[in-house]
Amino acid sequence: MAVQRMDNVAIVVDDLEAAVAFYSELGLEVEGRASIEGAVADETVGLEGVRTDIAMMRMPDGHGRLELTVYHHPAAVSSQPPSLPPNTLGLHRVMFAVDDIEDTIARLRPHGAELLGRVADYEGIYRLCYLRGPAGIIVALAEQIG
Template structure:
């Protein structure tokens, strides 16, 4: 048996509307939004009395989706420190290839995006950066130069 595909990457957020707006500005499209609750959902994730809402974001005309989730019950756990450094164990980051890294940053800043380091050139191949998005998640952007 082999893997058929990667369906999505799940990201837990504290403000679903803000996260949807952020990823829409990045260039993704809202595929759908719905509540997720009931014993079947709690059994899948191992949480009692689970009630959440998800928004599925997709990349237009390309594979790749993000499932943004807001937990209403039980409340999401906020790690200490709240903003973890890039070398924290666990999911590290999600990287997106973009046409223009500076334009993308300019569009995302009004939605709370902040650079983690700086925009850096890798040889003559890429401009790269890490940024913080909604709920402190780390995204990486890559602009191919050649």
């Protein structure tokens, strides 16, 4: 049996509405929202008394989603400060292909995006950059230019 697809990547955030606004500005669409709690949630994640709200964000092409999650109980814990560098072990980043990298950066800045370095040219094929997004997640952008 083989994997059928990657369904979604979950990001735990402390401000669900701000995260939805950030990823909406990037071009993702809210597919649905739900409050999650009960025995199945507890069993699935291995915690007791789970109460969360989620927003499922769909990619513009319909293939792939981000699940933005805010934990009401038990409270979310920070395993690392949001300023750790891109070479930290663990989930590294989420990358999105965009059609205009400068415009995308400009639209995300009012939503708290911070450019980590600068926009770089990769062999005349891509323009690339890393931003710090909601919950300290690194969001990479790639614009194909060649």
